[in-house]
Amino acid sequence: ANLVLYTSQPNEDAQATVDGFMAANPDIKVDWVRDGTPKIMAKLQAEIEAGNPVADVLLIADTVTLERLKEAGKLMAYKSPEATNYDASLYDADGYYYSTKLITTGIIYNTSASLKPTSWKDLTKPEAKGLVTMPSPLTSGAALIHAQTLAGVDGLGWDFYKGLAANGATAAGGNGGILKAVASGEKAYGMIVDYMPIREKAKGAPVEFVFPTEGVSAVTEPVGILASAKNADAAKKFVDYVLSEKGQEGFVKLGYIPARNGMKLPEGFPARDSIKVLPINAASALKNTDADLKTFSGIYGSN
Amino acid sequence: MYGYVRPGNSQPAWLFPFIVLIVLILSVLPLARLAMTGVAAFANGGAIAVLSDPALWSATYYTLVTAVLGTIISLIIGCAFAFLLTLTDIRAKGVISFLFVLPMMIPPQVTALAWVQMSGPSSPLLKALHIAPPLGSPQPLYSVGGIALLYGVQHAPLVYLALRASLMSLPRDGVEAARLSGASSFRVFRDIILPLSLPGIIAGAAISFVSSTGNFGIPAILGIPASIYTLPTLIFTKFSAFTSRTFGDVALLSAIIAIISVAGLAIQDRALRGRDYRVLGLSGATATFELGYWKLLFAPVLWILIFFMLAAPFFALVAGALVPAYGVPLTFKTMTFQAFSEILFTQAVTRTAFVNSLSLAAGTALCLLMVTVLAAYALTRRKDLLGRIVASVIEIPYSLPGIVVAVSFILVFAAPIPLINVTIYGTVWIILIAYLSSFFAVSLKPVVSAFHQLDPALEEAARLSGAGFFRRLKDIIVPLIAPAAGASVILVFLIACNELTISALLWSAGTQTLGVAIYNLDDSGSSDLASALSVLVVLMVVFMMLLLELMAKRLPKGVVPWRN
């Protein structure tokens, strides 16, 4: 049977990744399904519940989600030889999942906006009153990680979110919506994952992306093999591929920051070491997820 | 003894059991499977915790309020169009009703976004009028009212189609008798036409209400920014967290939606009781009211509504497809057909999606037509409790968000089907079955209300002619309810063509649908491609509707809803 990949990468990116893998492994055919993380998870959960998970490999969202799967015993441990080229914080010590890239969350602003923000704190300034929007952690995995990350930073914390709320910021939907809101001028500033505004800016959209001085949060789109994988061998080859230099170059071409050490950055990004990635502990983030969601909802009034 | 039937039963003995079987497969099986999983998830407690969560109750409240308001709005718009277009001498009826059916083809998210833009600070329209709110002003559509308004706009065509079918069978002489009694046009309308078309109106209201309780796209875009969660959006968030309780939560939330829609149906049932307004003798020739000077008022109102419901979102789509990037102002210089050429000639998925969606939609519409006519026949002739239960069970899947339906079907079909040992999961068949389940209610409503208006003597005459069940179904009943059947087929086709959430979970390689393709493009930031594809879908539908128009002469009278 074909190798089945469930991914939340955008369509074209998923296609490119799969094409690259199949070129490197001509004997393996890949069927892939892509959707937003919540839907992929719903599908996967239902399959697991029905006793017949179809997927072999997951390439989705963030380490928190995979950590959850790992704890539920749904993942298979595999020690990839490529792991040596990765920062230890970017993969699971037991080999259950490996980060593949860094998707950071920074600030987007409309080029016609009066204020050019450089730090998170700028968003709480009076000039930005009512003009800030952000994805909701309830919809976007990246947004949840982002909130949990900033909440743990000294000087920001939940107080920062409270300040934003007091300044009229809204929390809405996913990242795509933020891009549209800011690009269309409905809002002036937003929190958003890096690649979207950078790509759109290249196409001419009136937006600018900023890596704030305090640092950015990052999700790492980890790859993992399901414990129930029917094509475990092919799945392992897939993991090796996305971690390999070739696989990582593919991500760079698509405009992502690669997770592997010693890679070039895609165009439009500042140098890798100028990007300060704020740390997050997957295990504790997982433990606190429910509480954090409640806190966030408490601030933004939703459930 | 052979050939005898129980008294009071004009239907073949197998008919009702057959309908029950279909309903078991399409509705009961997946729902029961979900409920089982839910119960298992709650086996070690937890239901209380969920039930005591205030979020649940505020979502229930918002679901109800938005659905009720939305239903009212869709009733107002849909009824206005149906009455004006079927009963009056307003000009350009054909064109208007043709256009009025189209908004259903524009995904709700697109309509919502278009409206947000139209009413927001960057609205070209408001800017031109110099009344655009300043950057950062609160968006008025991010509110209960906004959600309800969009529900209303989105579902008005459903009301229109359901009501039109029932207006087609108004008795002409009854209207004339009222006029001769001295009743003005308005009184005739209020005293005769309105009550006689009530079954159609109620059917439309029920479809609209049930669609609203299950809608995800609109509250997702308009509700979440204002922290207004409805049950479908709440369910959606539950799926993003993978916990052992997910299924329990989802089953519980789904149950609440089901209860709401069944309650809505019970109200409908009550409202319909004693309104078995069989039209006696001949009917069909519809009454025409002369509007006179009122035309000057009504015609512009209809066109303005069409503009906001169809033209504005459609132009937003076109504009979105022609700009090189989001937010770039559209001028002749910036305009590019890049997106269209990419979609048409490069993206392999386009063709697959068109083929899949068209065959799924056509398959669903036709299968449902057959089942629906049988079911409507069986259900209108059966007034007992069992009949009512079956009727409500049919409604439930449509009232649930697509994601729940999809999950239920995955639960049922992910493993090979026992006995025959075939896996349909991952094939188009599972999508087809899920569509059948979900749109059964849509297709049933107009047909049932048509049956309510049928003079029973017409069928009796056919029976006495010796026509057995299928024979009279084909020769007499179906042609007589053709307007409703046509409405039903077209409704289902249009909705299925554009469907997203069900297929989003059920598709796999090679079985993408148009909805999935558009959503995926949009979600990955290629909103230009998504818009281009949406524009193509709308054009395709227009094209098909034109084809239908050409064939209209060969179809039974009244089938094509934009023809009089």
Place this chain on the structure above:
Amino acid sequence: MAKLILNRVAKDFGTGRAAVSNLSIDVREGGFLALLGPSGCGKTTVLRMIAGFETPTDGSLHLGERLLADASQSLPPERRNMAMVFQSYALWPHMSVADNVGYPLKVRGVSGEAYRRKVGEALATVRLEAYAERRPADLSGGQRQRVALARCLVTSPDVVLLDEPLANLDRHLKQEMEETFREFHQRSGATMVYVTHDQSEAMALATDVAVMSEGQLLQVAPPDEIYARPEGRVVGGLIGRGAIVSLRSPDGDVRQLDWAAVEPLFSGEGGSASRADVLVRQEDVVLGGEGIAATVESVLYEGERYAARLRLADGQILRAFSRSKLAVGDDVRAMIRGAWRL
């Protein structure tokens, strides 16, 4: 073909008043039964039970040996090989006149030349050849009724049910159609049940006349018998024209009374002290120089003759015909050729 038997049939719609109760009639094989009765007495309901659209709440219906229906089971209409003209016509609005008429043939698999010929013939009998391609909605009331007739007679049904089939036709067509029925009846030997309000129709066509009232059967008899010897006030009043007067009971068991027998009763001389209802037919009242004194109370012109209502000295009413014009208030003398004690 076989005997049509209604055995203690009842139908209650649950309105508190039974529409039909305890009705037993045998319609002999190939018989032609006319059902007469006031509006709302249950005639249509009886036809609908025979056709199978209503199941009796009690009793049973048989066609020969074959059970048609009882309270617990029922043969569906499409298997009864009957035909019916509905009071509301029940034409199919989506079919042309020709298709309406031809449908029962089509169902029976008749097609091609035979089909066209039969439809053509049926349309010709009702004089609607020219309207074959019209839709029912574009026809006049009488034309619709004729389409319903043609549809009913196009096949060879065992039982033909006619619910006031000629109510909307003019005298000429009515006569022609009566002729058609008679011919059809003779040719096909079908059992016919014919509901009508017009008793001259009933008399002219039927082999038996049944009179109903308030869901009950009052009398069944051949036309001449029921005319000559009606039982009870209702039948007496419904069949033929005349007046019912209350007189002293004639002596003995005679019912058919001649002038000699009647005169003393009117003058209050003969008979016993108890009173009896006596039916005096309109044609049996001869106006002339002698007889009972009466005043003309109202006169209706009928073309052929005048129909007069006469008031007797004791206030009772008689009805009479007159070839010559009468004026209201005229004093006349009436002789009674014959009368019938009810």
Place this chain on the structure above:
Amino acid sequence: MAKLILNRVAKDFGTGRAAVSNLSIDVREGGFLALLGPSGCGKTTVLRMIAGFETPTDGSLHLGERLLADASQSLPPERRNMAMVFQSYALWPHMSVADNVGYPLKVRGVSGEAYRRKVGEALATVRLEAYAERRPADLSGGQRQRVALARCLVTSPDVVLLDEPLANLDRHLKQEMEETFREFHQRSGATMVYVTHDQSEAMALATDVAVMSEGQLLQVAPPDEIYARPEGRVVGGLIGRGAIVSLRSPDGDVRQLDWAAVEPLFSGEGGSASRADVLVRQEDVVLGGEGIAATVESVLYEGERYAARLRLADGQILRAFSRSKLAVGDDVRAMIRGAWRL
């Protein structure tokens, strides 16, 4: 109230044959016009034009000075203050019987006690008090027709249009209803136009009878006149019962022929060589020992008497009544009391 004038009215539905053409009638103020004619001749169409549901394709309609409609404009029905009984009843299925009847009152703003009283009275006249709360669907055909009647008579319309309003009623009710119409007509003074197939109804009620055929008006005259002096074969055949025979033209300009004038014509002796249509009414044929020889061709029992069809030696047909039973094939002799040259 005023004169109702139809002035060269025509209606063409575009079927190739005009439904009504070139029709002019004046119905005098408070008149009662009966419209007679074969099925499909355009009677309903005339009523519908008077009511305003169809606009004439040519000609004009006036009520007194007021233009009702011509080919280019039309007063809407609701402003004509007319009432109509539809051939199809046109009851509103969603209203109870009482609401159906009371609706025209409600529209005119009548309410409270007056409303209830009037509705009650109207229902009482048609004997449907007990059915006030039923739905039309649960009524028998005749009951529906009576509801339509009650609705028509409940207000005080200027013009009342009746389209075969008694077709589905039994003799008794019919008589009562005729009485009701007469009373209503006298009391209200409304102009009434009454379509019927039953000419005895027409004769009994109308002040004028109009006969139509194929969309054309053939004759308008008071009932006795049209009976006595019909113009042309169609009217002669439609009004009254009888036979039209073709005889040698009688000499001179006489039209009313007695036995002395008729006998030579039958024996082929008198008259000129050209031939004329002569109407011989059924009641004017006296069977007895002398007269023209004929054979009985068919006999219909009518209760009151037998109606016989006689064949003359030359093959022509006569119709006659007989109080005694005749057998087919009997040779009889017929004397003709009177005849009318058409």
